[in-house]
Amino acid sequence: MSYKVGYLGPAATFTHLAVTKFFEDHAEHVPFLTIPQCMDAAADGKIDLAVVPLENALEGSVNLTIDYLVHEQPLSIIGEIVAPIQQHLMVHPSREDSWEDAERVYSHSHAIAQCHKFLHHQLPKAKYEYATSTGAAAKYIQEHPEENIAVVANELAAEEYNLKIVRKNIHDYTHNHTRFAVLHPNQHTYIKTKLNKITDRTTLMITLPSDQSGALHQVLSAFSWRKLNLSKIESRPMKTGLGNYFFIIDIDMKMDDVLIPGAMAELEALGCSVRTLGTYSAYSI
Numbered sequence: 001m002s003y004k005v006g007y008l009g010p011a012a013t014f015t016h017l018a019v020t021k022f023f024e025d026h027a028e029h030v031p032f033l034t035i036p037q038c039m040d041a042a043a044d045g046k047i048d049l050a051v052v053p054l055e056n057a058l059e060g061s062v063n064l065t066i067d068y069l070v071h072e073q074p075l076s077i078i079g080e081i082v083a084p085i086q087q088h089l090m091v092h093p094s095r096e097d098s099w100e101d102a103e104r105v106y107s108h109s110h111a112i113a114q115c116h117k118f119l120h121h122q123l124p125k126a127k128y129e130y131a132t133s134t135g136a137a138a139k140y141i142q143e144h145p146e147e148n149i150a151v152v153a154n155e156l157a158a159e160e161y162n163l164k165i166v167r168k169n170i171h172d173y174t175h176n177h178t179r180f181a182v183l184h185p186n187q188h189t190y191i192k193t194k195l196n197k198i199t200d201r202t203t204l205m206i207t208l209p210s211d212q213s214g215a216l217h218q219v220l221s222a223f224s225w226r227k228l229n230l231s232k233i234e235s236r237p238m239k240t241g242l243g244n245y246f247f248i249i250d251i252d253m254k255m256d257d258v259l260i261p262g263a264m265a266e267l268e269a270l271g272c273s274v275r276t277l278g279t280y281s282a283y284s285i
């Protein structure tokens with residue numbers, strides 16, 4: 001079967017690279033300019049699957065993806081792709097010899113954050129400007145050679161948009177990986193890949209009862225006495241007022257019939273609300 005797979009585009013973003021490796025050639029790739037547009041298309045059935053960035057090892061969660069999943073478009077995470085990320089500095093070919101004079105650095109906010117030390121030292125006077133993706137920034141300078149901008153993006157983007165890489169591997173730390181989520185309206189959807197599976201995961205969203213002392217401790221104990229291994233816990237604002245947060249928790253196993261449902265029932269009995277954002281396998285590139 002051939003899937004129609006939407007991704008955070010345009011061509012040659014990191015998300016696109018992840019899609020290419022995950023689906024090989026049994027998928028039609030459909031670029032979207034923003035994460036919400038891509039997720040809306042999956043919810044409306046215009047594409048079969050959406051692939052969007054979820055979390056970066058250096059910069060943390062992609063809040064736009066998590067917030068849109070939680071507040072706007074309740075798709076399920078049905079798979080995860082973990083990809084190494086190498087950032088390069090590139091310019092329009094006409095500026096190859098004068099890249100150090102760049103007035104602006106343009107890229108996705110996570111890409112700029114991953115290269116802060118490099119940019120701080122090598123382009124101290126440049127202003128940062130944020131694009132919807134690294135690919136969008138690369139495409140922009142191809143189309144606007146008159147603007148004195150350097151872009152942070154990957155090797156494929158330099159090829160795709162005919163740019164010159166002037167500094168390679170400018171990310172500040174070597175262990176730069178990103179998790180991409182494969183999203184579908186229905187949790188019970190199976191996808192096939194030849195990539196190596198690294199782990200199974202279940203992602204839950206948990207809202208604590210308000211003003212109850214020790215609530216987070218009780219939540220964690222529901223997982224700990226069942227020996228459920230958590231690989232992530234993070235809080236995000238509910239957007240309902242200062243001090244109101246929900247938690248995103250990753251458990252390192254697939255939904256089962258006993259342990260995770262038992263923990264969820266215990267949390268609900270404590271007055272928490274619990275939503276399963278997905279139960280899936282994670283694969284590495």
Ligand SMILES: O=C(O)C(=O)Cc1ccccc1
Nearest residue numbers: 013014015108110111133134
């Ligand atoms: O902008 C891109 O290319 C993306 O796919 C998002 C992203 C940005 C920075 C690191 C990893 C993924």
